[in-house]
Amino acid sequence: MRPPIxxxxxRPVTSLTGIGPKLAVILRKLVGRPETDATSRVIDLLFHLPxxxxxxxxxxxxxxxxxxxxxxxxxxxxxxxxxxxxxRRIPHRVYADDETGEIALTFFHANEAWLERTMPIGATRxxxxxxxxxxxxxxxxxxxxxxxxxxxxxxxxxxxxxxxxAGLSRKTLLRAIASGLSDVPELPEWLDPAVVxxxxxxxxxxxxxxxxxxxxAADLEPAAPARGRLAYDELLASxxxxxxxRAHQKRxxxxxxxxxxxxxxxxxxxxxxxxxxxQEAALADIDTDLGAPERMLRLLQGDVGSGKTVxxxxxxxxVIETGAQAAFMAPTELLVRQHAxxxxxxxxxxxxxxxxxxxxxxxxxxxxxxxxxADGTIDLLIGxxxxxxxxxxxxxxxxxxxxxxxxxxxxxxxALTTKGDATDVLxxxxxxxxxxxxxxxxxxxxxxxLTEKPAGRRPIETRAVPLDRLDQVVSRIRSAIAEGAKAxxxxxxxxxxxxxxVAAAEDRYAALTAALGDVVGLVxxxxxxxxxxxxxxxxxxGEIKVLVATTVVEVGVDVxxxxxxxxxxxxxxxxxxxxxxxxxxxxGDKPSVCLLLYKAPLGAVARDxxxxxxxxxxxxxxxxxxxxxRGGGEVLGTRQSGTPGFRIADLDVxxxxxxxxxxxxxLLVDTDPGLETSRxxxxxxxLYLFGRDDAIRLLRAG
Ligand code: ADP
Ligand code: MG
Numbered sequence: 001m002r003p004p005i006x007x008x009x010x011r012p013v014t015s016l017t018g019i020g021p022k023l024a025v026i027l028r029k030l031v032g033r034p035e036t037d038a039t040s041r042v043i044d045l046l047f048h049l050p051x052x053x054x055x056x057x058x059x060x061x062x063x064x065x066x067x068x069x070x071x072x073x074x075x076x077x078x079x080x081x082x083x084x085x086x087x088r089r090i091p092h093r094v095y096a097d098d099e100t101g102e103i104a105l106t107f108f109h110a111n112e113a114w115l116e117r118t119m120p121i122g123a124t125r126x127x128x129x130x131x132x133x134x135x136x137x138x139x140x141x142x143x144x145x146x147x148x149x150x151x152x153x154x155x156x157x158x159x160x161x162x163x164x165x166a167g168l169s170r171k172t173l174l175r176a177i178a179s180g181l182s183d184v185p186e187l188p189e190w191l192d193p194a195v196v197x198x199x200x201x202x203x204x205x206x207x208x209x210x211x212x213x214x215x216x217a218a219d220l221e222p223a224a225p226a227r228g229r230l231a232y233d234e235l236l237a238s239x240x241x242x243x244x245x246r247a248h249q250k251r252x253x254x255x256x257x258x259x260x261x262x263x264x265x266x267x268x269x270x271x272x273x274x275x276x277x278x279q280e281a282a283l284a285d286i287d288t289d290l291g292a293p294e295r296m297l298r299l300l301q302g303d304v305g306s307g308k309t310v311x312x313x314x315x316x317x318x319v320i321e322t323g324a325q326a327a328f329m330a331p332t333e334l335l336v337r338q339h340a341x342x343x344x345x346x347x348x349x350x351x352x353x354x355x356x357x358x359x360x361x362x363x364x365x366x367x368x369x370x371x372x373x374a375d376g377t378i379d380l381l382i383g384x385x386x387x388x389x390x391x392x393x394x395x396x397x398x399x400x401x402x403x404x405x406x407x408x409x410x411x412x413x414x415a416l417t418t419k420g421d422a423t424d425v426l427x428x429x430x431x432x433x434x435x436x437x438x439x440x441x442x443x444x445x446x447x448x449x450l451t452e453k454p455a456g457r458r459p460i461e462t463r464a465v466p467l468d469r470l471d472q473v474v475s476r477i478r479s480a481i482a483e484g485a486k487a488x489x490x491x492x493x494x495x496x497x498x499x500x501x502v503a504a505a506e507d508r509y510a511a512l513t514a515a516l517g518d519v520v521g522l523v524x525x526x527x528x529x530x531x532x533x534x535x536x537x538x539x540x541x542g543e544i545k546v547l548v549a550t551t552v553v554e555v556g557v558d559v560x561x562x563x564x565x566x567x568x569x570x571x572x573x574x575x576x577x578x579x580x581x582x583x584x585x586x587x588g589d590k591p592s593v594c595l596l597l598y599k600a601p602l603g604a605v606a607r608d609x610x611x612x613x614x615x616x617x618x619x620x621x622x623x624x625x626x627x628x629x630r631g632g633g634e635v636l637g638t639r640q641s642g643t644p645g646f647r648i649a650d651l652d653v654x655x656x657x658x659x660x661x662x663x664x665x666x667l668l669v670d671t672d673p674g675l676e677t678s679r680x681x682x683x684x685x686x687l688y689l690f691g692r693d694d695a696i697r698l699l700r701a702g
Contacts, residue, residue: 009185047648467569492572564592581594
């Protein structure tokens with residue numbers, strides 16, 4: 001149970017001044033934690049930090065105010081010039097002056113009554129906003145602030161600027177944040193007071209207050225005390241959660257599993273290729289883990305197409321040789337089907353009994369499957385998270401393999417291990433996470449990496465092509481498919497709206513069908529799984545030559561004879577995503593191309609991304625570059641810069657804090673493994689604040 005002292009921070013944002021249900025939806029997109037659907041809470045809003053400041057302290061007088069500058073002016077209101085009736089395009093102007101000159105305060109589509117009330121003739125007002133010289137005449141369009149002398153204290157001379165989104169006004173956001181801040185409870189200190197003092201930090205509450213009231217641009221620096229403090233809190237919460245998880249895993253003894261190798265030998269015989277050195281090395285790591293009496297908790301990292309699935313299958317076989325079962329979990333039904341399709345011929349040849357479980361199996365089929373798992377007739381189960389529904393029991397689940405971990409949370413990772421006794425865990429990810437991030441997300445895991453591509457792979461030729469050469473691209477595809485090629489055509493992300501994504505993909509599908517004839521298919525996230533699978537099957541069989549897709553094809557889809565990847569609006573994708581998408585081709589022995597269609601002109605970051613894509617095919621290199629570019633950040637948009645998974649900390653600048661947090665976390669868990677001291681109590685609060693409270697459940701699970 002969350003301690004009640006935190007309640008004010010965990011109330012929904014609708015409890016704040018000025019936030020109703022409609023704004024709550026908008027806010028959830030802006031500040032909500034991406035992995036949850038729940039409405040955002042006060043704490044989410046308070047972790048939404050300013051990215052800039054507006055300095056309104058300049059008061060140069062009207063005549064001395066430079067074009068474009070943000071200034072505050074003390075003026076006397078002279079007269080109103082309302083917009084002529086029926087012509088709303090002409091603004092309402094309010095003329096005002098100071099001792100240096102006259103200014104026109106300009107309002108479009110104004111509420112006249114409000115303007116006259118706010119600025120009565122003869123009154124003195126402070127106005128603050130952007131100065132514009134229009135035909136040599138000073139003006140200010142829609143001043144940000146208009147206050148009387150009595151209200152001057154309310155005019156922020158240094159004003160924080162937050163990432164915004166459509167439908168939300170700055171005033172509303174500021175008011176909601178102020179309302180949230182006024183409710184922050186006084187919390188006990190969870191950090192070592194000596195460290196807090198040495199770094200000139202304050203407590204959590206005052207730090208939170210300070211980050212929302214920057215006094216200068218320097219306060220926005222990641223190293224500024226208030227930000228540093230909160231970043232450290234966030235890092236410590238994540239490292240503490242991982243340290244608790246690690247300790248928990250260790251406490252629960254594993255089983256030493258040593259098979260006779262017979263099943264593995266049959267599988268290797270059934271493979272049409274021999275393993276790469278990387279694959280062999282990863283398997284050796286896994287064998288060592290399985291043979292040890294502790295639980296295995298291993299991350300298998302490898303680029304798309306590096307052959308992780310075979311490694312997973314052989315790991316499963318090793319466990320099955322000892323009489324136990326294995327489960328293989330993939331994030332989507334599509335991927336489950338695909339894995340089943342590729343694995344089945346091999347497992348059949350090797351005499352392994354395979355089951356498939358997704359949300360789709362019903363009735364008799366499902367009952368048989370469940371029975372087979374319970375009595376052990378099924379050796380290997382492939383499934384979505386449906387695998388972990390209540391009612392699914394295994395006779396003896398020895399190994400859980402999780403594909404594409406980044407789609408699953410820590411929470412699910414924990415749920416996995418509850419289905420068996422001393423279950424070993426192998427997590428696979430195609431996201432080539434940089435070393436610093438491995439520590440961050442998987443600090444509790446051992447890591448194996450597949451660093452080479454299977455033999456016979458041909459490099460992918462990557463080209464960036466402006467969108468206005470679309471016609472050439474289409475005719476190139478026309479001739480390629482005439483020679484038997486298959487192409488993916490990935491459609492852009494439109495904002496964050498799936499409906500718009502789908503509309504864009506449907507338009508492209510229609511246009512390509514018109515240009516190329518009846519050989520184009522379409523898959524997107526809004527189709528029923530069965531429909532989508534059917535289209536995929538037609539693409540695999542070659543009935544469809546061009547597959548238009550939204551990013552549902554991003555993860556793991558394997559059509560090894562596809563050789564063309566077109567990514568439309570490539571400038572809208574992140575590097576990791578581009579790399580993942582490109583990895584869909586270049587899987588066979590024929591040369592492949594990846595065409596990055598971009599809309600000119602490109603921004604600096606987008607240009608760098610496309611250049612990196614052209615120059616490198618190495619996922620690890622790309623991941624490091626990605627981190628570097630994102631550190632540079634595209635701020636001020638809805639997209640936050642910084643380290644994925646973190647609200648405040650940014651590993652580019654807080655890497656030193658990260659190391660300290662990891663050491664502190666380990667020390668804390670060593671000295672107070674149950675978080676039972678009073679400091680432990682405070683640390684529990686920290687885990688709740690940063691959404692790492694899954695780890696607290698482990699303390700009880702024992
Ligand atoms: P990943 O899951 O890492 O993206 P896969 O396991 O799906 O990669 O493998 C991609 C393709 O490469 C599959 O068709 C697989 O059969 C093949 N493959 C895997 N290992 C090898 C190897 N050592 N030599 C040749 N082909 C391989
Ligand atoms: Mg895969």
